[in-house]
Amino acid sequence: MKGICGIDINTDRIFISFAAEKKSSPVFRGEIEVAIPLKEPNILEFLKEHVQEIVQQIRDNEKTYGLKVEKVYLKLPWGMETVKTYEETISLKARKKIAPKDISFAKKALETAALDWDDFCVHHFPVTYGIEGKVVNHLPIGLWTRKIRLKSNLVVIKDKLRRETKDMFDNLEMGFEGFVAPAVSAFSGSFIDIDNSGKQAVVSVGYDQSHLVIVTEGVITIVKSFDFGLKGAISILADKFSLPFSLAQKIFDRYVFLQERPIAAAESFNKEVSVKSGDSYINLSINSLNTTLIQYIENNLQSILGCLDSSGVTVSFLGRLNAKEGFRNILEKFVSFNIAPLPYAVNLSSSFGCLRYGALSFLEKDRRRKRTLMERLMKVYKEYF
DSSP: OEEEEEEEEOSSOEEEEEEEOOSSOOEEEEEEEEOOOOOSSOHHHHHHHHHHHHHHHHHHHHHHHTOEEEEEEEEOOTTSSEEEEEEEEEEEEEEEEOOHHHHHHHHHHHHHHHSOTTEEEEEEEEEEEEETTEEESSBOTTOEEEEEEEEEEEEEEEHHHHHHHHHHHHHTTOEEEEEEOHHHHHHHHHOSSOOTTSEEEEEEEOSSOEEEEEEETTEEEEEEEESOSHHHHHHHHHHHTTOOHHHHHHHHHHHOOOOSSOSSOHHHHHOEEEEEETTEEEEEEHHHHHHHHHHHHHHHHHHHHTTOOOTTOEEEEEEGGGGSTTHHHHHHHHOOSEEOOOOSSOOSSSHHHHHHHHHHOTTTTTTTBOOOHHHHHHHHHHHHO
């Protein structure tokens, strides 16, 4: 079966998701972790050094997931893209009823006018359309006009990055389909449906940093970064218990389950674990480990969620903390917003969100087309039953 891959390069490792290619939506098959750290921010140099290993990992797992991978999407590292807002009036050949091809023409014309010669547009998100003196935020298909006043958010990278990345994958007979912006990957991996009348937010907890992505009425409106991540959590353990960082990381992986009251027997929670540090052994309380990290995580997540000012927002949490037993219980304790359930079996990275958005591009196509009466009635019917 034809397959698609999404690649998320984190600071300390790479995540690769596999999915079967379907027209309606890719079907998730699995996710792997590859212990290749991103030692420097130059993604091109990183790929030159490791692209063969990445492609080999994909080939080695094709049989496991029953796929023949033909398409690869790569999530851009946070901060590598530039987001620009442009507004341009595009004249059509004559006054006419707007068709989808006219929207495509207007988008291309805005990109041509706005971008430098060495820029490449990764995503084009229309915000508003000015038609005959009126401004609408849905696709104006069927309206009559001679001009379209288009306002859009463009996600831009340098074309050299795209070309050289494509060449590297193509030379290894792996089709590179393109980059996906990190905020878009996070949203696509956290929500299946877009709330075109409300607000959705994703808190993506990474290794070095966390990011808050806010989508209002189907448009990405805010992206913020925070100095909170797994590395910080491990450093807290190292500092508090006077441990080398590498040992604190092993303890975090093996003994931390973020539960104030254990799911298993109480004595397993209150016991001590003996770990070797250098030539000596240290006894650590499981209770103290978890209490320390719970407080650290709660304080930082509360700070991040303090940026949300709407009680009607739905929040999703993305990242490796989801794999920790008890994390959802922490959220339910202090998060006042509606917490979205995990939509997929994988929410440890943005790798599946990357390939899903790459395949569907649902924020850029017709998702903001004004629904017909029949479509609205069918939606009510489905929700009722």
